[in-house]
Amino acid sequence: EAGVAQSPRYKIIEKRQSVAFWCNPISGHATLYWYQQILGQGPKLLIQFQNNGVVDDSQLPKDRFSAERLKGVDSTLKIQPAKLEDSAVYLCASSRLRGADGYTFGSGTRLTVV
Amino acid sequence: GNSVTQMEGPVTLSEEAFLTINCTYTATGYPSLFWYVQYPGEGLQLLLKATKADDKGSNKGFEATYRKETTSFHLEKGSVQVSDSAVYFCALRGQGYNKLIFGAGTRLAVHP
Numbered sequence: 001e002a003g004v005a006q007s008p009r010y011k012i013i014e015k016r017q018s019v020a021f022w023c024n025p026i027s028g029h030a031t032l033y034w035y036q037q038i039l040g041q042g043p044k045l046l047i048q049f050q051n052n053g054v055v056d057d058s059q060l061p062k063d064r065f066s067a068e069r070l071k072g073v074d075s076t077l078k079i080q081p082a083k084l085e086d087s088a089v090y091l092c093a094s095s096r097l098r099g100a101d102g103y104t105f106g107s108g109t110r111l112t113v114v
Numbered sequence: 115g116n117s118v119t120q121m122e123g124p125v126t127l128s129e130e131a132f133l134t135i136n137c138t139y140t141a142t143g144y145p146s147l148f149w150y151v152q153y154p155g156e157g158l159q160l161l162l163k164a165t166k167a168d169d170k171g172s173n174k175g176f177e178a179t180y181r182k183e184t185t186s187f188h189l190e191k192g193s194v195q196v197s198d199s200a201v202y203f204c205a206l207r208g209q210g211y212n213k214l215i216f217g218a219g220t221r222l223a224v225h226p
Contacts, residue, residue, distance in 0.1 A: 103214060
């Protein structure tokens with residue numbers, strides 16, 4: 001089966017600019033996750049969707065980050081305006097409903113804010 | 115809350131050496147435990163998992179046993195190869211939840 005697709009692979013922006021990342025999960029996976037991985041740290045969950053509803057966004061900085069999952073398939077994560085500390089790899093993952101078998105991760109988008 | 119603690123890296127080994135990467139966790143109930151591996155420039159890949167106490171997960175020569183009495187899930191491999199060089203993440207999924215919580219990761223470098 002095809003994996004989790006993410007784009008772009010790399011992005012460099014100036015602080016206070018906006019940026020958007022796209023994710024296409026594995027077909028049939030009901031649950032989609034966005035993680036932030038800062039250099040030298042483990043991934044941290046930003047937001048979790050089940051179908052097109054938000055299950056957990058407790059660690060999403062809502063003043064600048066937003067995410068949507070239209071029609072329960074593709075998802076977009078946006079940052080507006082970006083700060084230097086947003087420099088990280090943004091990972092998208094998907095799983096079957098309860099994720100008992102673990103997740104499948106995409107290759108990630110590496111964001112550098114200068 | 116739930117959390118995962120891994121030994122700090124980097125871990126540097128010669129080829130064919132024995133590998134142990136320590137992982138301990140804090141969680142209520144009966145979490146599921148995972149090891150993920152991240153090769154340079156790639157996303158995370160599931161390496162192995164265990165869903166209940168005393169389960170042993172294994173894959174590609176790696177093993178880890180879910181020890182509830184010591185709240186540990188240490189990763190081991192009897193003979194590492196250069197191709198095992200990567201960052202290894204221990205993670206848990208709390209009972210009744212989907213969310214994976216990761217440790218900080220341990221970088222492994224294997225030299226010929």
